Amino acid sequence: MNYPYESVVVNEEVPVFLLMTTVKYVAMHWHDRIEFLLVLKGKVRVYVGREDYILHENDLLLINSNEIHGVESDEDNTILIVQIPISFMKKCYKKIEQERFKCQSFLHENQQQFDEIRTLLTQLCLTVKEKKESYDLKVHSFLLDIIYHLVTNFKVKNHHELKQTSKKNIERMNRITDYIEKNYTHPLTLDEVAETEQLTPPYLSRYFQQHMGQTFLKYLNGIRLEHALHYLLETDLPIIQIAMECGFTNLNTFHKLFKDTFHTTPYQYRKNQTKSFPTPRRNREGTEGYEFVEESDLRYLYKYLEKDKNR
Structure with missing residues (x-):
């Protein structure tokens, strides 16, 4: 990039x-x-x-x-x-x-x-x-x-x-996070990702928690939030459209997660951050670079x- x-x-x-x-x-x-x-x-x-x-x-x-x-x-x-x-x-x-x-x-x-x-x-x-x-x-x-x-x-x-992450685990996590990055806009499920790795959902759930330090859902929502921040600061898209573009099932879910994370609403965040620098955003997978x-x-x-x- x-x-x-x-x-x-x-x-x-x-x-x-x-x-x-x-x-x-x-x-x-x-x-x-x-x-x-x-x-x-x-x-x-x-x-x-x-x-x-x-x-x-x-x-x-x-x-x-x-x-x-x-x-x-x-x-x-x-x-x-x-x-x-x-x-x-x-x-x-x-x-x-x-x-x-x-x-x-x-x-x-x-x-x-x-x-x-x-x-x-x-x-x-x-x-x-x-x-x-x-x-x-x-x-x-x-x-x-x-x-x-x-x-x-x-x-x-x-x-x-x-604990050091092995090369094999790094490669697997790269595949998983890459798949999430490419499909976060859809109603992505743990079952779907597990199938791509030929793993059972319970095993992937434990694996994800062990190696990523958080649940699959928290990571997925984090990716969606990351992209939502970019849309809020870099575009004039309506907030409901941003929520849909980033894979949130409805506006209420987006509002709640956003407020739980940033202690403000998406509207207020956009209003207050117009003169600030946007956050750095990862380009793609876990080992790739950023846009700063x-x-x-x-x-x-x-x-x-x-x-x-x-x-």
Whole structure:
């Protein structure tokens, strides 16, 4: 797919996916990258497997590669997203695929090690955006520093105790989520999806809960909500038509789910968000990319550089 901003493209010269954006709802997904989320403003809820965390301003969270996660927020926010492909990290640290990292700043009082990561992420972001001559060399330098800090300060020693998703399960979940993405506009059922995988519905139900951290219905409704947000902000379609386009059986069901998630009605949400950035939206399956609207105000980042000077 084509990204609207060059800075978010992963390529050989700049092997990083990076941007600042506002997030309202991103359904559960995964990718072969290590991801940092740094909250610059507001509050977001992040789901990682069966865990969920409330992140406030300055909170930093690392999500390991192929770790299933999603994000939602019902208030104004700005977050910095930085993803480093495992393929790049493997070139400088061959054991990266066997390692797991735990970087959750909100669980610790001592913030020194987290401040070092925050500063590096800030410097990385500004370098990518400024694009000075030979900036790709500086990008690689920051990425190597980040990897060094991860390996020395945030590596999980007993990582074999952590559940890691196998390649076989990743492939199956890709097929399942891809099928849901292609058919969410229809009255899709667990039985129908189970049949495509030649599984019994009870087995698929348990499998989905185990690997996605939520029920099949919750995930399906999350996909529908994700698309509904896009229609609300990017089109003038009537709300009842949006509900039907996104696979909701009736307007009341759409209203209830929307209000339970965002604590407002679809009409009020559209009215209040006209001057805000739309949420990033997944393009297709669990390992694919996103469509983003990028935040251009870099003032949020400078405080981390000031903090670094004062250390």
